[in-house]
Amino acid sequence: MFSSPYPSEVSEIKPALLSVSRADFESWLQDHGAAAYRRAHVIGSVMRGATSFEEMRELPRALREQLDAAYRVTSLRPIAKSEADRSLTTKTLYELDGGHTVEAVVMRYSDRSTLCISSQAGCPVGCPFCATGKFPFGRNLAAHEIEEQAVDAARMLRTEGHRLSHVVFMGMGEPFVNYSAVIESVRRMADPERLAISPRRIVVSTSGVIPRIEQLSQEKVPVTLAISLHAARDELRDVLVPINRKYPVRELVAAADGYASKSGRRVSYEWVMLAGVNDSERDAKELGRLLRKRLAHVNLIPFNPVEETPYSAPSREGVRRFKELVAAEGLNVTVRDTRGREADAACGQLHERVMKEREAAAIT
Ligand code: SAH
Numbered sequence: 001m002f003s004s005p006y007p008s009e010v011s012e013i014k015p016a017l018l019s020v021s022r023a024d025f026e027s028w029l030q031d032h033g034a035a036a037y038r039r040a041h042v043i044g045s046v047m048r049g050a051t052s053f054e055e056m057r058e059l060p061r062a063l064r065e066q067l068d069a070a071y072r073v074t075s076l077r078p079i080a081k082s083e084a085d086r087s088l089t090t091k092t093l094y095e096l097d098g099g100h101t102v103e104a105v106v107m108r109y110s111d112r113s114t115l116c117i118s119s120q121a122g123c124p125v126g127c128p129f130c131a132t133g134k135f136p137f138g139r140n141l142a143a144h145e146i147e148e149q150a151v152d153a154a155r156m157l158r159t160e161g162h163r164l165s166h167v168v169f170m171g172m173g174e175p176f177v178n179y180s181a182v183i184e185s186v187r188r189m190a191d192p193e194r195l196a197i198s199p200r201r202i203v204v205s206t207s208g209v210i211p212r213i214e215q216l217s218q219e220k221v222p223v224t225l226a227i228s229l230h231a232a233r234d235e236l237r238d239v240l241v242p243i244n245r246k247y248p249v250r251e252l253v254a255a256a257d258g259y260a261s262k263s264g265r266r267v268s269y270e271w272v273m274l275a276g277v278n279d280s281e282r283d284a285k286e287l288g289r290l291l292r293k294r295l296a297h298v299n300l301i302p303f304n305p306v307e308e309t310p311y312s313a314p315s316r317e318g319v320r321r322f323k324e325l326v327a328a329e330g331l332n333v334t335v336r337d338t339r340g341r342e343a344d345a346a347c348g349q350l351h352e353r354v355m356k357e358r359e360a361a362a363i364t
C-alpha cells in the first residue's frame, strides 16, 4: 500500500488539548481515575505557559504520562520568527495541522501588549494591496488554533514579566468568513479561567461581511469592531476591497451603525493609505460625507509595501496632509504607527518571505 512520507494525516496525530470540549475532557479524566477538578489544573497550567505535561508538577506523575500519551499541549508548531523595533515587535510563523501556515505578531508598548492574530490560512477576499490575499486560500482556523496563538503570545510575554492585554484580529484572514470559530475564540480568550482578556480589548477587523456584522450585534460579546474601509465610493472600493461588489459601502456603514448603537461601542474605520490612489482631497471629502455625525474613529495606516503590487506608500508629508484634510471634515482621525515594518509585519508578509525561501531552497 502507498504510504505518505508526510505526517499530515490529522487523524493520526494526538488531539490538541484546547480542541477538546470541557465535557469530553472531564469524562476522559474520569475514565483515567482522576478527579474532575484536575481539568482546571491542566487548563490553568497551559494558560500560565506550560509547553509540556511533564512541567505540570502539581499533577500526579501517572496522570502526566497518561495526558502526554493522549494529547498535545498545542497544535501550533513555530517555524520562523522575526524581530523588529529593537525587539519590541516579534512575529511568529506557525505551521498548523495539515501543513498550512499562519502568522501572529506581538507588539510591546509601555502600557500594554497587543497580539495581532490570524483567523484563516490565506484569505478568500483578495484585496490587491495585501500580501495575504495574493496566496491561494488555505482554510479556516478552528477556535482552538486561534486561542493557541494567544496562549503562546501570553507565554512569551510572561517570561518577560508582562501580560497579554489586547488582541487584534488583523493578521491573516477575514474573521467574518470564519465567524463561529472567531466568536468562540473570543469567548474563550475572555474566559476568566483562561486568558481573561476583556472583549473590549479585542478588536475584530473586517473587510465588510454585512450579515456577520448584523449577527455580531445580536451577540453579547462587546468586541471593538474595525471596518477596513480604504475608500468611501463604491467605484474605488470595488477594486481595493473586492467584497464591496457584494456588500456596498453605504450598506456597510449602516450595518456598522447598527453595531455601534446596539453595543454603545465606537466603530473604528481603517484606511490603508496608497499614494495617488485614495489620499486626495476628494477622498477626504467623500469620507467626511460618509461618516459625519457618527460614533466613529478613522485610523490611517500608511501602506506597508508589498512586492508585485502596483501600490506605494505616501510620504510622511502626504500622510500628514491627508490626516488634516480628514480632520477638517470634522472626523476623529489618528495615524497608526508603523510597528513591525522590519518584521515583515503587514499581514501575510512573513509567510510570503518564508514560502519564497522554501521555494528557493527546493530549487537549489
Ligand atoms: N481581513 C481583515 C483583517 C485582516 S487585515 C480586514 O481586512 O479587515 C487587517 C488590516 O491590515 C486591514 O485593515 C487591511 O486592509 C490592512 N492591510 C493589509 N495589507 C496591508 C499593507 N500591506 N499595509 C498596510 N495595511 C495593510
Ligand code: SF4
Pocket (backbone or CB within 6 Å): 123, 124, 125, 126, 127, 130, 131, 132, 133, 171, 172, 173, 174, 207, 228, 347
Ligand atoms: Fe483578506 Fe483583509 Fe488581506 Fe483583504 S486586507 S485580502 S480581507 S486579510
